[in-house]
Amino acid sequence: MIRKILFSALGLGALATNASGNAFNINEHDARVTGRAGATAASNTEPSSVVFNPGGIAISEGTNVALGTAFYFAEGTYEGMGQEKQSTDSGMSLVPSLYVTSRVHDMIGVGVGLHFPFGLAVSWPDGHPQSDVIQDQTLRTYFITAGVGVNLHKQVPGLSFGA
Numbered sequence: 001m002i003r004k005i006l007f008s009a010l011g012l013g014a015l016a017t018n019a020s021g022n023a024f025n026i027n028e029h030d031a032r033v034t035g036r037a038g039a040t041a042a043s044n045t046e047p048s049s050v051v052f053n054p055g056g057i058a059i060s061e062g063t064n065v066a067l068g069t070a071f072y073f074a075e076g077t078y079e080g081m082g083q084e085k086q087s088t089d090s091g092m093s094l095v096p097s098l099y100v101t102s103r104v105h106d107m108i109g110v111g112v113g114l115h116f117p118f119g120l121a122v123s124w125p126d127g128h129p130q131s132d133v134i135q136d137q138t139l140r141t142y143f144i145t146a147g148v149g150v151n152l153h154k155q156v157p158g159l160s161f162g163a
Contacts, residue, residue: 028070029048029051029068029070029095029097029115029116029117030046030048030051030052030066030068030097030099031068032044032046032048033048033052040052040053043056044056045059045060046060046064046066046099047060047064047065047066047099047100047101047111047113048066048097048099048113049101049111049147049149049162050099050101050111050112050113050145050146050147051099051113051115051143051145053162054111054147054148054149054161054162054163055149055150055160055161055162056149056160056162057101057109057110057111057147057148057149057162058103058107058108058109058149058150058151058160058162059109059149059151059153059160060101060103060109061103062102062103063100063101063102063103064099064100064101064102065098065099065100066097066098066099066100067096067097067098068096068097068098069094069095069096069097070094070095070097071092071093071094071095072092072093072095072120073090073091073092073093074088074090074093074120074121074122075087075088075090076088076122078130080129080130083129086124086125086128086129086130087125088122088123088124088125089123089124089125090121090122090123091123093120093121095116095120096114096115096116097113097114097115097116098113098114098115099111099112099113099114099115100112100113106151107150107151107152107154108148108149108150108151109148109149109151110146110147110148110149111146111147111148111149112144112145112146112147113143113144113145113146113147114142114143114144114145115142115143115145116140116141116142116143117141117143118139118140118141120138120139121136121137121138121139121140122136122137122138123135123136123137124136147162147163148162148163149161149162150162
Protein backbone atom coordinates (compact mmCIF):
# COMPACT_ATOMS: atom_id res chain seq x y z
CA MET A 1 0.00 0.00 0.00
CA ILE A 2 2.79 2.42 0.91
CA ARG A 3 4.55 1.59 -2.35
CA LYS A 4 1.40 2.52 -4.35
CA ILE A 5 1.05 5.83 -2.51
CA LEU A 6 4.72 6.63 -3.06
CA PHE A 7 4.60 5.88 -6.80
CA SER A 8 1.34 7.83 -7.15
CA ALA A 9 2.92 10.85 -5.48
CA LEU A 10 6.01 10.61 -7.67
CA GLY A 11 3.84 10.30 -10.76
CA LEU A 12 1.82 13.37 -9.87
CA GLY A 13 5.02 15.25 -9.10
CA ALA A 14 6.37 14.39 -12.56
CA LEU A 15 3.26 15.91 -14.14
CA ALA A 16 3.63 19.21 -12.29
CA THR A 17 4.75 22.25 -14.26
CA ASN A 18 6.21 25.59 -13.27
CA ALA A 19 3.92 28.53 -12.65
CA SER A 20 5.22 32.06 -12.87
CA GLY A 21 3.91 35.33 -11.52
CA ASN A 22 4.83 38.90 -12.27
CA ALA A 23 5.64 40.53 -8.95
CA PHE A 24 8.47 42.27 -7.18
CA ASN A 25 10.13 41.18 -3.97
CA ILE A 26 11.49 44.33 -2.41
CA ASN A 27 14.31 43.46 -0.06
CA GLU A 28 15.75 46.98 0.11
CA HIS A 29 13.85 48.12 3.19
CA ASP A 30 17.01 49.20 5.02
CA ALA A 31 19.64 51.40 3.39
CA ARG A 32 22.53 49.94 5.40
CA VAL A 33 21.57 46.37 4.53
CA THR A 34 21.22 47.30 0.87
CA GLY A 35 24.60 49.05 0.91
CA ARG A 36 26.20 45.90 2.30
CA ALA A 37 24.52 43.77 -0.38
CA GLY A 38 22.45 41.94 2.24
CA ALA A 39 25.48 40.70 4.19
CA THR A 40 24.23 41.73 7.63
CA ALA A 41 23.00 38.59 9.34
CA ALA A 42 26.04 38.33 11.62
CA SER A 43 26.48 42.02 12.40
CA ASN A 44 23.16 43.86 12.22
CA THR A 45 22.38 45.68 15.47
CA GLU A 46 20.27 48.40 13.86
CA PRO A 47 16.48 48.53 14.41
CA SER A 48 16.00 46.58 11.15
CA SER A 49 17.58 43.59 12.90
CA VAL A 50 13.97 42.69 13.78
CA VAL A 51 13.78 41.32 10.22
CA PHE A 52 17.38 40.54 9.29
CA ASN A 53 18.90 39.27 12.58
CA PRO A 54 16.69 39.17 15.70
CA GLY A 55 19.75 38.35 17.82
CA GLY A 56 20.99 41.90 17.20
CA ILE A 57 18.00 43.42 18.99
CA ALA A 58 19.51 42.81 22.43
CA ILE A 59 22.95 44.20 21.55
CA SER A 60 22.00 47.81 20.84
CA GLU A 61 21.49 50.18 23.79
CA GLY A 62 18.28 52.04 24.67
CA THR A 63 15.34 52.54 22.34
CA ASN A 64 16.01 52.88 18.61
CA VAL A 65 13.69 53.91 15.79
CA ALA A 66 14.33 53.67 12.07
CA LEU A 67 11.92 55.15 9.55
CA GLY A 68 12.70 54.79 5.88
CA THR A 69 11.22 54.77 2.44
CA ALA A 70 12.20 53.75 -1.04
CA PHE A 71 10.98 55.05 -4.37
CA TYR A 72 10.55 52.53 -7.18
CA PHE A 73 9.85 52.95 -10.85
CA ALA A 74 8.62 49.61 -12.19
CA GLU A 75 9.10 49.14 -15.92
CA GLY A 76 8.24 46.32 -18.22
CA THR A 77 8.06 45.71 -21.94
CA TYR A 78 6.86 43.04 -24.31
CA GLU A 79 6.82 42.55 -28.03
CA GLY A 80 4.31 40.22 -29.61
CA MET A 81 4.70 38.56 -32.98
CA GLY A 82 4.17 41.23 -35.62
CA GLN A 83 3.47 43.89 -32.98
CA GLU A 84 5.43 46.91 -31.94
CA LYS A 85 7.13 47.00 -28.56
CA GLN A 86 4.81 47.89 -25.68
CA SER A 87 6.05 49.54 -22.47
CA THR A 88 4.43 50.17 -19.12
CA ASP A 89 3.25 53.62 -18.14
CA SER A 90 3.58 53.06 -14.39
CA GLY A 91 4.35 55.91 -12.07
CA MET A 92 6.48 56.00 -8.96
CA SER A 93 5.70 53.69 -6.02
CA LEU A 94 6.52 54.74 -2.47
CA VAL A 95 7.44 51.83 -0.16
CA PRO A 96 7.88 52.77 3.55
CA SER A 97 9.36 50.88 6.49
CA LEU A 98 9.37 51.43 10.25
CA TYR A 99 11.36 49.57 12.92
CA VAL A 100 11.45 50.09 16.69
CA THR A 101 13.70 48.19 19.12
CA SER A 102 14.25 48.64 22.83
CA ARG A 103 16.48 47.08 25.46
CA VAL A 104 14.16 46.04 28.32
CA HIS A 105 16.76 44.22 30.43
CA ASP A 106 20.54 43.90 30.49
CA MET A 107 20.21 40.72 28.44
CA ILE A 108 16.87 41.12 26.62
CA GLY A 109 15.68 43.38 23.83
CA VAL A 110 12.36 43.52 22.00
CA GLY A 111 11.38 45.02 18.69
CA VAL A 112 8.67 45.39 16.10
CA GLY A 113 8.96 46.16 12.42
CA LEU A 114 6.63 47.12 9.59
CA HIS A 115 7.78 46.75 6.00
CA PHE A 116 6.31 46.09 2.57
CA PRO A 117 8.19 43.32 0.74
CA PHE A 118 5.72 43.49 -2.15
CA GLY A 119 4.63 47.05 -2.70
CA LEU A 120 4.67 47.87 -6.37
CA ALA A 121 2.20 48.38 -9.17
CA VAL A 122 2.50 48.08 -12.94
CA SER A 123 0.10 49.60 -15.44
CA TRP A 124 -0.03 49.37 -19.20
CA PRO A 125 -1.24 52.09 -21.58
CA ASP A 126 -4.86 52.11 -22.75
CA GLY A 127 -5.51 50.15 -25.92
CA HIS A 128 -2.35 48.02 -25.90
CA PRO A 129 -2.70 44.67 -27.75
CA GLN A 130 -3.05 42.65 -24.51
CA SER A 131 -5.50 45.02 -22.79
CA ASP A 132 -8.10 42.25 -22.59
CA VAL A 133 -5.57 40.24 -20.50
CA ILE A 134 -4.12 42.90 -18.17
CA GLN A 135 -4.34 46.64 -17.71
CA ASP A 136 -3.19 47.26 -14.14
CA GLN A 137 -1.43 44.97 -11.68
CA THR A 138 -0.93 45.80 -8.02
CA LEU A 139 0.45 43.63 -5.25
CA ARG A 140 0.65 45.40 -1.91
CA THR A 141 1.32 43.37 1.20
CA TYR A 142 2.74 44.32 4.54
CA PHE A 143 4.66 42.40 7.16
CA ILE A 144 4.45 43.22 10.84
CA THR A 145 7.31 41.43 12.55
CA ALA A 146 7.85 41.15 16.29
CA GLY A 147 11.13 39.93 17.70
CA VAL A 148 12.95 39.20 20.93
CA GLY A 149 16.71 39.08 21.30
CA VAL A 150 18.82 37.63 24.11
CA ASN A 151 22.40 38.80 24.64
CA LEU A 152 24.55 36.14 26.33
CA HIS A 153 27.80 38.08 25.94
CA LYS A 154 28.59 37.83 29.69
CA GLN A 155 28.27 34.06 29.64
CA VAL A 156 29.70 33.41 26.14
CA PRO A 157 31.47 36.39 24.54
CA GLY A 158 29.92 37.34 21.20
CA LEU A 159 26.81 35.14 21.56
CA SER A 160 23.32 36.52 21.08
CA PHE A 161 20.24 34.97 19.54
CA GLY A 162 16.70 35.94 18.79
CA ALA A 163 13.36 34.88 17.41
